[in-house]
Amino acid sequence: MAIKIALLGLGTVGSGVLKIIKNNQKKIKQTSGEEIVIKKALVRNPNKHKNVAKELDLTTDFMEILQDPEIKIVVELMGGLHPAKEYISDALNAGKNVVTANKDLMATYGSELIALAAKDRCDLMYDASVAGGIPILRTLSTSYASDMISEIQGIINGTTNYILSQMGEKGLSYDAALKQAQELGFAEADPTNDVTGKDAAYKIVILSKFAFGTKIGINDFTIEGINNLQDFDIKQAQKMGYVIKLIGIAKNIAGKLFVEVAPCLLPENAIMAHIKNEINALQIKSQSLGTAVFTGPGAGSSATASSVMSDVIAETSNYVKQINGKPFSNFSRIMKLTSSEDVKYPYYLSFDAEETLFTLSKLLSKLEIPVREIKRINQKTVVMTEEISRQQLQDLAIQDQYLRASYKVLK
Amino acid sequence: MAIKIALLGLGTVGSGVLKIIKNNQKKIKQTSGEEIVIKKALVRNPNKHKNVAKELDLTTDFMEILQDPEIKIVVELMGGLHPAKEYISDALNAGKNVVTANKDLMATYGSELIALAAKDRCDLMYDASVAGGIPILRTLSTSYASDMISEIQGIINGTTNYILSQMGEKGLSYDAALKQAQELGFAEADPTNDVTGKDAAYKIVILSKFAFGTKIGINDFTIEGINNLQDFDIKQAQKMGYVIKLIGIAKNIAGKLFVEVAPCLLPENAIMAHIKNEINALQIKSQSLGTAVFTGPGAGSSATASSVMSDVIAETSNYVKQINGKPFSNFSRIMKLTSSEDVKYPYYLSFDAEETLFTLSKLLSKLEIPVREIKRINQKTVVMTEEISRQQLQDLAIQDQYLRASYKVLK
Known part of the structure; x- marks a missing residue:
């Protein structure tokens, strides 16, 4: 008896899923225990997908999928919040298991949908929603099941990592690097969500739930992109x-959770510093395992499709075994978020021209900001501090109008 | 109802398991669905473990564990082939699930024990047997469930990686680096299995089963360690x-499986080249995910214990859910091993002094070995070839008595 599934959306990821199921049938049957067949796909315009119309039913009506009792798993690949949320809710309520790659949705309505899946005793898996090519969520929920994570650092947006790599290595300007990323398909026509850090923020919300068991929202922390970063x-x-x-960082600081998305300085010999172009990486520090790094493609049709298929196979x-209904992550704990006094890092500070060294030194001294290095370059000033609190940094920003940029220095 | 488990062996890993269960009880209960309690531990000398005698029963008699119906999971941490194999077999036959970190055992008797577990409808998991701190086996069996792996490259022995890092970066001699590794606990008093590549070979046997579904033995491939490597x-x-x-490499070459453990040259900008000291790493190339790299500690008490606990939690x-008995990896496929003609790499060749450039050139030309670079240094000769087959290399080794070393050059 084959397991029938339905795809909502048949874009690049959907086509990737189709291809994997076609090419790797035998392995999928071995690993999942059953043959997996795509029965239906929801599309806007069936005429656009005539090439696959022989293999599966195309429909423009979600009800056809919802009311088909043969369909056991619904794979949501439409993106966006609505109607994805409603379709997933309906599918769960109809007793269907769900796979989604939709990070915006899971970061925004995750708790609600997870609770619904539990009530309906259905699986809801979304490994592809974070860093498509790195099996990070499943790893966090299984291999870290007995371990306590203290910090997660992620390069979790391929577009910005591509742009930064090109700026850093080839000396390209931000605009030129962005244009190149768009030409190569590493950036969308509208890259706003990527370059402002919002995409990474969605991912760190989901990662925080898995790594720390703690539910946070996209408005609970600071998000800074690379769109104001200077050559x-x-x-x-x-x-x-x-x-x-x-x-994107999520860190347990003395029992409180610090979360942030921002440009950071990494020592050039750190493994994370060698993660280039569109590649993503996650560095996890934990009590038992110490430091582990996972790296791979963050997106792309086949990587995301493969991650979706891992979920489909797990649900199959x-x-x-008739055991659907266990949450994707069982770990749950309430942590307070850090305040500005709790968070301490060394900072790289960049000041605009006009200030005299004397005035700056006086202010830094007044705010008790210890300086490791101070440099004047082309009438600008760059300061590397020792560890200071975010509170000190905020005070400096208020009192010094020439502070143009401040970036955490990570170890 | 708590799940009772027993440990066979209470050395560094066993103590690590004890500590994790004690410290992270709450998370373990959430993620496994039950409280996990160590009921008994098999030890040689109970007097040595008086500090834990209050928390669990110590016994010198395996039968006490075997005949205890309350014990559902037996965790084998003794190492060695015998009596580990017999104890595991007895436990499975008694309907107990088994976790082991024993790579020698799984590489040698894996198939037999896996078949026994299936017959007895028990779980047999061994994620800790390869690269303790990197959750690689579970990742291969879940996240690569629909993907076809084409190559796995592993730095899977911490001792040798530590020695090579110290030789390469600090200019230490092999002996000095080994001594330092021993002093720091990264090498055992008898490092033979590590430095001769045997330890890595056991791991690549297990990895090949998970990555390619194919069973190979330790005698099916070439194993070269670092004990003959020259500064x-x-x-x-x-x-x-x-x-x-x-x-350690396992690669699908035109449908045949190539397996080898040997020193290799990696370009200095490759991520794998940056994996230093005792750290392990696995680079996996696959159809859908492209290239992914996983890195973390390869061994150590707490990393291995954490990996063991992932298995204990999965089995719990x-x-x-009463669904024990599914193999740790379901993927199974028969692949022929490559022959010397199938395998092609560029090679780094190192020749001893006596040969003239003329004689060498003539021989290389005769064997149709294309040369990229040839250097004479201190009356020695170093050659970088273009891609050549292992057959060509073997012919060269037979015909040129001065060839002292040949190492694959990886991309």
């Missing part, structure tokens, strides 16, 4: 032995 | 832009 700072960081990366395997 | 070659490789690492979760 000047990339070059200065390099001269000091650092690489600038857009890092559960279906065969 | 000279490490330095020459560096001058040419390469780093030498001990790599299965036990709660």
Whole structure:
């Protein structure tokens, strides 16, 4: 008896799923315990997908999928919040298991949908929603099941990592690097969500739930993208032995949770500093395992499709054993978020021209900001501090109008 | 109802398991679905473990564990082939689920024990047997469930990676680096299995089963360690832009399986070249995911214990749902091993002094070995070839008595 599934959406990821099921049938049957067949796909315009019309039913009506009792798994690949949320809810309520790659949705309505899946005793899996090519969510929920994670650092947006790599290594300007990323398909026509850090923020919300068991929202933390990052700072960081990366961080600081998405300086010999172009990476520090790094493609049709298929296979395997309904992550804990006093890092500070060294030194001294290095370059000033609190940094920003950029320095 | 488990052996890993269960009780209960309690531990000398005698029963008699109906999971941490094999077999036959970290055992008697577990409808998991701190086996069996792997390259022995890093970066001699590794606990008093590549070979046997579904034995492939590696070659490789690492490789070459453990040259900008000291790493190339790299500690008490606990939790979760008995990896496929003609790599060749350039050139030309670079240094000769077959290399070794070393150059 084959397991019938339905796809909502038949774009690049959907086509990738189709291809994997066609090419790797035998392995899929071995690993899932059943043959997996795509019975129906929801599309806007069936005429656009005539090439696959022989293999599966195309429909423009979600009800056809919802009311088909043969369909056991619904794979949501439409993206966006609505109607994805409604379709998934309806599918769960109809007793169907769900796989989604939709990070915006899971970061926004995750708790609600997870609770619904539990009530309906259905599986809801979304490994592909974070770093498609890195099996991070499943790893966090299984291999870290007995371990306590203290920090997760992620390069979790391929577009920005591509742009930063090109700026840093080839000396391209931000605009030129973005244009190149778009031409190569690493950036969308509208890259806003990527370059402002919002995409990475969605992912860190989901990662925090798995790594710390703690539910946070996209408005609970600071998000800074790379759209205001200057060539000047990339070059200065390099001269000091650092690489600038857009890092999503979630860290247990004395029992409170610190979350942020921002450009950070990494020492050039750190493994994370070597993660280039569209590649993603996650560095996890934990009590038992120490430091582990996972790296791979963050997106792309086949990587995301493969991640979706891992979920489909896990749900199929559960279906065969009649044990659907266990949450994707069982870990749950309430953690307070850190306040500005709790968070301490060394910072790279970049000041605009006009200030005298005397005035700046006086202010830094007044705020008790210890300085490791101070450099004047082309009438600008760059300061590397020792560890300071975010509170100190915020005070500095208020009192010094020339502070243009401040980036955490990670170890 | 708590799940009772027993430990066979209470050394560093066993103590690590004890500590994790004590410290992370709450998370373990959430993720496994049950409280997990160590009821008994098999030890040689109970007097040595008086500090834990209050928490669990110590016994010198395996029968006490075997005949205890309350014990649902037996965790084998004794190492060695016998009596580990017999104890595991007895436990499975008594309907107990088994976790083991024993790579020698799984590489040698894996198929037999896996078949026994299936017959007895018990779980047999061994994620900790390969690269303790990297959850690679579970990842291969779940996240690669629909993907076809084409190559796996592993730095899977911490001792040798530590020695090579110290030789390469600090210029230490092999003996000095080994001594340092021993002092720091990264090498055992008798490092034979590590430095001869045997330890890595056991791991690549297990990895091949998970990555390619194919059963191979330790005698089916070439194993070369680092015990004959010369400082000279490490330095020459560096001058040419390469780093030498001990790599376990398993690769699908036109449908046949190539397996080898040997020192290899990696380009210095490759991520794998940056994996230093005792750290392990696995680079996996696959159809859908492209290239992914997983890195973390390869061994150590707490990393291995954490990996063991992932298995204990998975088996507990299965036990709660009454679904024990599914193999750890379902993927199974018969692949022929490659012959010497099938395998082609560029090679780094190192020749001893006596040969004239003329004689060498003539021989290389006769064997149709294309040369990319040839260097004479201190009356020695180093050659970088283009891609050549292992057959050509073997012919060269037979016909040229001065060939002292040959290492694959990986991309």
